[in-house]
Amino acid sequence: xxxxxxxxxxxxxxxxxxxxxxxxxxxxxxxxxxxxxxxxxxxxxxxxxxxxxxxxxxxxxxxxxxxxxxxxxxxxxxxxxxxxxxxxxxxxxxxxxxxxxxxxxxxxxxxxxxxxxxxxxxxxxxxxxxxxxxxxxxxxxxxxxxxxxxxxxxxxxxxxxxxxxxxxxxxxxxxxxxxxxxxxxxxxxxxxxxxxxxxxxxxxxxxxxxxxxxxxxxxxxxxxxxxxxxxxxxxxxxxxxxxxxxxxxxxxxxxxxxxxxxxxxxxxxxxxxxxxxxxxxxxxxxxxxxxxxxxxxxxxxxxxxxxxxxxxxxxxxx
Amino acid sequence: xxxxxxxxxxxxxxxxxxxxxxxxxxxxxxxxxxxxxxxxxxxxxxxxxxxxxxxxxxxxxxxxxxxxxxxxxxxxxxxxxxxxxxxxxxxxxxxxxxxxxxxxxxxxxxxxxxxxxxxxxxxxxxxxxxxxxxxxxxxxxxxxxxxxxxxxxxxxxxxxxxxxxxxxxxxxxxxxxxxxxxxxxxxxxxxxxxxxxxxxxxxxxxxxxxxxxxxxxxxxxxxxxxxxxxxxxxxxxxxxxxxxxxxxxxxxxxxxxxxxxxxxxxxxxxxxxxxxxxxxxxxxxxxxxxxxxxxxxxxxxxxxxxxxxxxxxxxxxxxx
Amino acid sequence: xxxxxxxxxxxxxxxxxxxxxxxxxxxxxxxxxxxxxxxxxxxxxxxxxxxxxxxxxxxxxxxxxxxxxxxxxxxxxxxxxxxxxxxxxxxxxxxxxxxxxxxxxxxxxxxxxxxxxxxxxxxxxxxxxxxxxxxxxxxxxxxxxxxxxxxxxxxxxxxxxxxxxxxxxxxxxxxxxxxxxxxxxxxxxxxxxxxxxxxxxxxxxxxxxxxxxxxxxxxxxxxxxxxxxxxxxxxxxxxxxxxxxxxxxxxxxxxxxxxxxxxxxxxxxxxxxxxx
Numbered sequence: 001x002x003x004x005x006x007x008x009x010x011x012x013x014x015x016x017x018x019x020x021x022x023x024x025x026x027x028x029x030x031x032x033x034x035x036x037x038x039x040x041x042x043x044x045x046x047x048x049x050x051x052x053x054x055x056x057x058x059x060x061x062x063x064x065x066x067x068x069x070x071x072x073x074x075x076x077x078x079x080x081x082x083x084x085x086x087x088x089x090x091x092x093x094x095x096x097x098x099x100x101x102x103x104x105x106x107x108x109x110x111x112x113x114x115x116x117x118x119x120x121x122x123x124x125x126x127x128x129x130x131x132x133x134x135x136x137x138x139x140x141x142x143x144x145x146x147x148x149x150x151x152x153x154x155x156x157x158x159x160x161x162x163x164x165x166x167x168x169x170x171x172x173x174x175x176x177x178x179x180x181x182x183x184x185x186x187x188x189x190x191x192x193x194x195x196x197x198x199x200x201x202x203x204x205x206x207x208x209x210x211x212x213x214x215x216x217x218x219x220x221x222x223x224x225x226x227x228x229x230x231x232x233x234x235x236x237x238x239x240x241x242x243x244x245x246x247x248x249x250x251x252x253x254x255x256x257x258x259x260x261x262x263x264x265x266x267x268x269x270x271x272x273x274x275x276x277x278x279x280x281x282x283x284x285x286x287x288x289x290x291x292x293x294x295x296x297x298x299x300x301x302x303x304x305x306x307x308x309x310x311x312x313x314x315x316x317x318x
Numbered sequence: 319x320x321x322x323x324x325x326x327x328x329x330x331x332x333x334x335x336x337x338x339x340x341x342x343x344x345x346x347x348x349x350x351x352x353x354x355x356x357x358x359x360x361x362x363x364x365x366x367x368x369x370x371x372x373x374x375x376x377x378x379x380x381x382x383x384x385x386x387x388x389x390x391x392x393x394x395x396x397x398x399x400x401x402x403x404x405x406x407x408x409x410x411x412x413x414x415x416x417x418x419x420x421x422x423x424x425x426x427x428x429x430x431x432x433x434x435x436x437x438x439x440x441x442x443x444x445x446x447x448x449x450x451x452x453x454x455x456x457x458x459x460x461x462x463x464x465x466x467x468x469x470x471x472x473x474x475x476x477x478x479x480x481x482x483x484x485x486x487x488x489x490x491x492x493x494x495x496x497x498x499x500x501x502x503x504x505x506x507x508x509x510x511x512x513x514x515x516x517x518x519x520x521x522x523x524x525x526x527x528x529x530x531x532x533x534x535x536x537x538x539x540x541x542x543x544x545x546x547x548x549x550x551x552x553x554x555x556x557x558x559x560x561x562x563x564x565x566x567x568x569x570x571x572x573x574x575x576x577x578x579x580x581x582x583x584x585x586x587x588x589x590x591x592x593x594x595x596x597x598x599x600x601x602x603x604x605x606x607x608x609x610x611x612x613x614x615x616x617x618x619x620x621x622x623x624x625x626x627x628x629x630x631x632x633x634x635x636x637x638x
Numbered sequence: 639x640x641x642x643x644x645x646x647x648x649x650x651x652x653x654x655x656x657x658x659x660x661x662x663x664x665x666x667x668x669x670x671x672x673x674x675x676x677x678x679x680x681x682x683x684x685x686x687x688x689x690x691x692x693x694x695x696x697x698x699x700x701x702x703x704x705x706x707x708x709x710x711x712x713x714x715x716x717x718x719x720x721x722x723x724x725x726x727x728x729x730x731x732x733x734x735x736x737x738x739x740x741x742x743x744x745x746x747x748x749x750x751x752x753x754x755x756x757x758x759x760x761x762x763x764x765x766x767x768x769x770x771x772x773x774x775x776x777x778x779x780x781x782x783x784x785x786x787x788x789x790x791x792x793x794x795x796x797x798x799x800x801x802x803x804x805x806x807x808x809x810x811x812x813x814x815x816x817x818x819x820x821x822x823x824x825x826x827x828x829x830x831x832x833x834x835x836x837x838x839x840x841x842x843x844x845x846x847x848x849x850x851x852x853x854x855x856x857x858x859x860x861x862x863x864x865x866x867x868x869x870x871x872x873x874x875x876x877x878x879x880x881x882x883x884x885x886x887x888x889x890x891x892x893x894x895x896x897x898x899x900x901x902x903x904x905x906x907x908x909x910x911x912x913x914x
Contacts, residue, residue: 055538059529089540101531105630106553115549116539144629160539331747338751343763350766442913450648453896461892463843465850465866466884473873473880528913543913572756576847580870590759591851594766606763610754 003073004167004200005031005054010067011274012049012058012224022271023049025224025279026067028298028305031168036191036201038211038232040247041221044268047204050221051172054202055092056084072167093161093199095190097173099154103145109156110141116160128159132189151182158190165197172204187214208247212236220244223269223279230304240299240306240314243280278309286310328621332614339610340392340603344385347599353377354401354597375401388603397608398600402593407604410589416489417585420497421505421577422570428509429516429566434559436513437520438551441528442543456521459514468507468580475503485582504581508574512566519562523555530554556627564616572609649900655893659709659886666706675703676858683876693878695868704860705882711861713890715772716841719779724834727784728826731791736799736814736822746792749785757782758851761844765853775854775861779844783837790833791826798825828905835898839891846887862887 007029014021023046031037041047052058053069056076069076071087079087096102104112110125117124122141129137132155145153154174161169171190175183191214194201205211212218212232219229220241228241239245246264266283269275274295278284281291288309296307304314354377355368372378376387391398397407440452472484482503488496527533528551536546573587590605625631645653665671672691673679676699680687684694692701730749734742752760761778768774798804799822807817842862848854849863850870857864862883869880 057534057538085540085542087540088538092538092540094535094538096531096535098531102535104532104536104550104554106628107550146630157535160535334747335750335754338747339754342751342755346763346767351769450646453648453899454892457892457895457899458888461839461895462888463846463891465847465863465870466880466888469866469870469873469880469884472870473877476874533913537913546913569756572759575758575762576850579851587756587759591762594762602763606755606759609756609759613754613756 002033003030004033004035004071005029005202006068006070006073007050007054008068008070010050010053010069011065012046012053013063013065014059014061016063020272022065022273023062023224024053024067025271025275027221027224028226029219029229031200031202033167034198034200035217036194036203036215037217037219038203038205038215039219039221039226040205040208040211042206042264042268044270045221046224047221048172049224051094051170051202051204054168054170055088055094057094090164091167093164093166093169095154095157095161095169095171095174097176099150099157099177100145100148102157103153105145107144108141109143109145109148113141113156113160113163116163128163129156131193132156132159133185150178151186154178154186155189158186158193162193162197162199166199168200168202169194170202170204173206174203176206208244209236220247223275224271225275225279225307226305227280227308228304228306234304234314238312238314240304240311241280241308242284242286245312246283246285278307325622328618332618335614336607336611340389340607341385343603343606344388347597347602348381348384350594350597352597354599357597358402392604392607397604400593400598400601402596402598402601407600410601411586411604411608414584414586414589417487417501417578417583418571418573418587420490420501421508421574421583421585422567424501424505425508425512425570425574426563426567428505429512429563432509433513433516434520437517437522437559438524438547438555440517441521441524442547442551456514456518460511460518462510464507464511464574464576465580467510468504468577471503471507472580487581487583500581501583504574504577504583507577507580508570512570515566516559516562520555520559523558524551527551527555553627557624560620560623560627564620568609568613568616571612573605645897645900645904649897649904652893652895652897652900655889656897659890659893660713662706663710663713666703667710670703672702672706673700675699675707675860683872683879685876686878692882693876695876695879696872701879701882704865705862705886708860708862708865708883709886709890711772711855711859712842712845712863712887715775715845715855715861716779716838719776719841720783720834720837722776722780723783723787723837724830726780727787727791727833728823728830730784730788731826732795732818732822734788735792735795735826736818738796742792745788749788752781753785757844758847761848762851762853765848770853771856772859775845775848778848779837779841782844783840787830787833787837790829794826794829795822798822832898832902832905835894835901839894839898842887842891842894862890 007027010024010027011022012024014023027046027050029039029050039047039050049058049062053064054071054076056079058064064077071091076084076087103109110122113125113128114122117128125141126137129140134140134152134155140148140152140156148156169190174190175186178186190201193199201215203211203215208218208220212235215232217229218232218235219226220235220243221227222243228235228239228244235244236248239248243264250263264283269279269282271279277290277292277294278296281287284291290309294309296309299306299308299311353372354375355363355371359367359371369378376384388398399406400410403410475482475484482499484503485500487500490497533546533550536550541549573585573590575587575591577583578585578588586605590602593601593605678698679700680690680694680698682694682696682698684690684698686693690700690702692705694700695704730745734745760781764778764781765774768777804817804821807821845854845861846863846866849861850867852867855861855864857868865883866880866887869883872879
């Protein structure tokens with residue numbers, strides 16, 4: 001498979017001086033063509049920053065300190081504005097958390113979708129609304145965003161993101177703001193449309209088991225770094241990083257019947273600069289002396305990368 | 319039906335505001351020390367002479383009665399008679415309206431044509447808070463008052479003959495060239511402030527829209543800045559801009575007193591101010607009431623426009 | 639003074655200019671820097687010179703002490719007026735925003751009525767009723783600045799009153815007085831600070847305009863507006879009579895405006911986005 005997205009040692013900071021916050025602290029990520037990758041982390045882990053960095057969408061307050069993002073082998077930072085727009089238009093699709101907010105409140109749905117379809121006409125608009133399983137497309141097309149439910153608006157947003165059949169769809173917590181009944185339907189829709197178009201998915205989420213269920217690969221983020229990655233099933237069943245293990249135990253759907261839910265103790269870190277040791281050290285149950293002093297190295301065995309001074313061996317349950 | 323109810327409520331509220339304005343301005347004009355009779359007859363008049371003048375203009379009646387008579391006349395469309403000139407106030411105002419209207423149109427046009435694009439461009443270019451230089455430039459625009467800028471303009475154009483005249487206003491229908499030569503400078507002084515305020519408001523409004531998630535979504539789709547501004551920013555940022563343009567219009571129609579004074583223009587503003595000094599009650603009352611009416615009506619229209627511009631607010635802002 | 643640290647350089651520069659002007663006014667009025675403002679020291683309308691660094695006016699008085707005194711008068715009048723406005727607007731805005739109902743309606747209606755008067759005409763009417771002078775200037779500034787600040791305090795109070803912590807405080811038995819003092823007031827303080835700053839610059843402009851038209855501070859007392867008005871008369875013969883007070887007035891308003899902008903950004907931080 002060819003590599004579609006390569007995030008290389010990316011460091012991104014917000015603010016300056018005393019107020020600097022380091023959101024990404026050397027994040028590494030690879031997405032191959034057509035792959036489905038879930039990026040899992042708590043809020044503040046840097047996953048949204050990572051998602052925004054892929055499309056060059058960081059807010060003005062953010063600075064890329066080091067590292068690189070390459071889409072199709074081309075550095076996003078090195079692109080001219082024109083090239084970057086072409087990349088966003090042809091290769092990327094974004095779906096955001098707040099579906100209604102992501103639509104222009106003053107414009108009818110039909111017109112907004114029509115703009116994305118670049119003058120293919122009303123028939124194409126209605127066709128797309130039907131493809132995202134919206135009943136009564138004509139009524140939806142004539143509606144304003146505030147007249148739709150969250151689930152309907154998210155379907156529209158998905159249609160707008162998938163209309164150009166992008167190579168990569170970045171979905172940042174696409175169901176977090178939706179009612180629980182429609183979450184699965186919306187995810188089904190995303191994965192079906194992407195599979196049909198050969199689109200790779202980068203799904204940013206806080207729910208490890210949900211991600212592992214649908215994605216082929218999982219990357220776990222903590223303190224602005226990807227601390228573990230690998231095939232979804234393996235990461236879920238046999239985590240190598242203590243944080244992944246703790247994360248797994250803290251989510252209801254992952255715990256077996258009769259097992260106790262164990263919340264991850266402590267708070268996620270807010271970095272003001274490069275972490276000195278391992279960012280997870282203060283919360284780690286198996287912390288060693290080097291953990292607080294040295295940045296953990298990348299340990300890669302059999303496609304199972306982990307950033308840890310004492311990683312669990314591949315295949316062993318932690 | 320909802321729409322009719324909305325308008326009925328707005329009109330009632332406007333009428334209430336104007337009634338209060340009428341009471342306030344009437345009270346203020348009668349509270350001014352030194353009545354009309356004193357001012358018009360001078361310091362050496364006898365009390366009998368003053369009483370005779372007061373009686374002639376009905377100023378010897380009770381205050382409430384005077385107010386009632388005035389209000390009834392206004393409601394009939396009769397704004398009264400200037401006690402100084404003896405001409406109907408309406409005629410006096412119509413005589414001075416051309417100057418005021420011309421200044422207003424030029425000032426608002428400049429604000430819309432220069433101020434709005436300037437605000438949009440600086441907001442989009444800055445992409446954030448903007449540099450100190452931009453903020454400083456914007457600050458200077460709103461910090462140079464008419465009486466300073468106007469005085470400097472008068473100085474420069476009086477000292478050096480630059481083809482434009484200070485004072486010597488000629489009506490538009492008499493001599494277009496002479497009219498423009500006499501109105502360009504005062505209009506420019508007014509426009510300076512109007513443009514600065516409009517640009518500042520537009521810039522704030524646009525920057526507020528630029529951080530909305532639907533703008534991020536449009537950027538993520540690869541739309542060009544121009545497309546994004548035209549499609550999404552203009553309409554969503556329109557409301558505060560409309561409000562400031564309306565406020566400027568109402569302000570200028572109420573009379574650009576300082577500029578009229580500086581450039582010796584026969585406009586409504588300086589006429590009303592002069593009437594205050596002469597205790598020409600009818601003119602003062604009518605002037606303030608008309609300016610307030612313009613303000614209130616314009617605001618009502620802006621409120622109606624809110625509902626049209628933002629579908630979330632439903633028909634004419636009902637859902638708020 | 640931690641809030642100062644969050645301000646950017648431009649806002650700090652504004653604050654510095656303002657401090658400089660206050661210092662200059664104090665030096666002129668308390669320490670007598672530049673000499674007596676009403677003493678005739680030289681020929682009439684003399685250009686700036688070693689003895690009278692800013693020139694002399696139409697009576698031969700040195701302009702330097704007059705400008706310094708003018709700064710003092712203008713800043714003091716505006717500051718006092720803004721203090722009155724801030725107090726009145728905070729009270730009215732809290733009542734309208736927190737209490738709401740018909741009381742709120744009455745407050746807003748009153749404020750709307752003031753809004754509907756053309757600014758300069760309103761100020762001149764006040765001057766006509768009270769007689770031209772300092773108290774008329776003061777009252778004018780208050781009446782011109784009260785409507786906007788009251789409205790914005792009302793909006794801020796309304797927003798706070800709907801927040802969860804206010805509801806939970808009320809449920810747990812806190813009195814309205816306690817909630818207002820403890821929760822609502824601190825949350826509208828930022829609005830009052832920012833609007834108070836802007837109102838200060840409006841105050842300087844109203845004083846200037848009113849005095850310029852002859853309804854404000856009366857000679858022989860000096861204020862920036864009164865000096866500009868007199869400078870206008872002798873503009874062609876002695877431009878410096880107008881230039882000095884004019885420049886100082888613009889500098890003061892500009893300094894306050896950029897400081898207010900910085901304060902607003904500090905208290906109501908906003909994200910930003912480039913379209914690139």
